[in-house]
Amino acid sequence: xxxxxxVPLIGLWVKLLMIPYKYLYPSAVFFVAIGVISTNNDMFQxxxxxxxxxxxxxxxxxxxxxxxxxxxVLGPRLEENFRRSLLVSRGDxxxxxxxxxxxxxxxxxxxxxxxxxxxxxxxxxxxxxxxxRGEERRRDPRPAE
Numbered sequence: 001x002x003x004x005x006x007v008p009l010i011g012l013w014v015k016l017l018m019i020p021y022k023y024l025y026p027s028a029v030f031f032v033a034i035g036v037i038s039t040n041n042d043m044f045q046x047x048x049x050x051x052x053x054x055x056x057x058x059x060x061x062x063x064x065x066x067x068x069x070x071x072x073v074l075g076p077r078l079e080e081n082f083r084r085s086l087l088v089s090r091g092d093x094x095x096x097x098x099x100x101x102x103x104x105x106x107x108x109x110x111x112x113x114x115x116x117x118x119x120x121x122x123x124x125x126x127x128x129x130x131x132x133r134g135e136e137r138r139r140d141p142r143p144a145e
Contacts, residue, residue, distance in 0.1 A: 036048075
């Protein structure tokens, strides 16, 4: 039955593939979310769809999945040890800079973070021979072949 339906509509499916990916993928995810809600009416599965959309947004913004996964894995352990060290120091945050080794690693983290921010905010240099804004494109005096 499906073959009988798809054969006459092959032209439509080919035209569907001509839609740019940036429009096709979000619309497909939208219809998947509607399908999840309508079939099971389960909020957990809707939450999974929201997580998928969030991951898609992060990929559009050029976040690397490995660093996000590393944050999910190491985040709870970091938070637990951070709380433990604050309990040992009775809430004094100076424990992180009193010892030279911890101060060094804190300084190193802040330096790397500042370097990443600097690289992102710095204007990219124009490649050699690139046109500046407002300049007219010069025509080649040689005739076209």
